Amino acid sequence: MFTNLEHLGLAVNDLEAATALYTTLLGQEPYKREHVASESVDTVFFQVGGSKIELLAGTSPDSAITKYLAKKPEGIHHVAFEVDDIRAEMARLRSEGFILLNEEPKRGADNKLVCFVHPKSAAGVLVELCQSV
């Protein structure tokens, strides 16, 4: 079951500049900074009420974020939903014909197991499923 809009992922070219901007915009400091080696991304998290903002910068040419920013401007990169059972939701979405971008859940940032749904399956939006671990 999808239980919450967990975070909006924003792709940024300059993580320090974006972090300073969002610290001023939101009026608060980030609660976490985390490198996710499997995705070659550095992330910065802000908690805003029940939702989060995840700033993401690529750390290598093969990072999905680096590739994205080579073609598109900074902005909303993905929307992440919290699910109570990521494997069950992956099986359900597959049975409904959604294209998933990973066979198995993988370790994401912020103590989550994650998987991604191809934007082509989700009306042009990259969707991330997150389950707390």
Ligand SMILES: CC[C@H](C(=O)O)C(=O)SCCNC(=O)CCNC(=O)[C@H](O)C(C)(C)COP(=O)(O)OP(=O)(O)OC[C@H]1O[C@@H](n2cnc3c(N)ncnc32)[C@H](O)[C@@H]1OP(=O)(O)O
């Ligand atoms: C996991 C750590 C952290 C967390 O929260 O825990 C993260 O969120 S990490 C986030 C970064 N990682 C990922 O995004 C992994 C999943 N993404 C991918 O596998 C690729 O980025 C993919 C498949 C979405 C796109 O791959 P690629 O860039 O090689 O393909 P194209 O550029 O040819 O794009 C194909 C098609 O999709 C459109 N597209 C690409 N990215 C996005 C996007 N973020 N939102 C919406 N649409 C997107 C692109 O425009 C192409 O469409 P077309 O009509 O053919 O132009």
Ligand SMILES: [Co+2]
């Ligand atoms: Co994310």
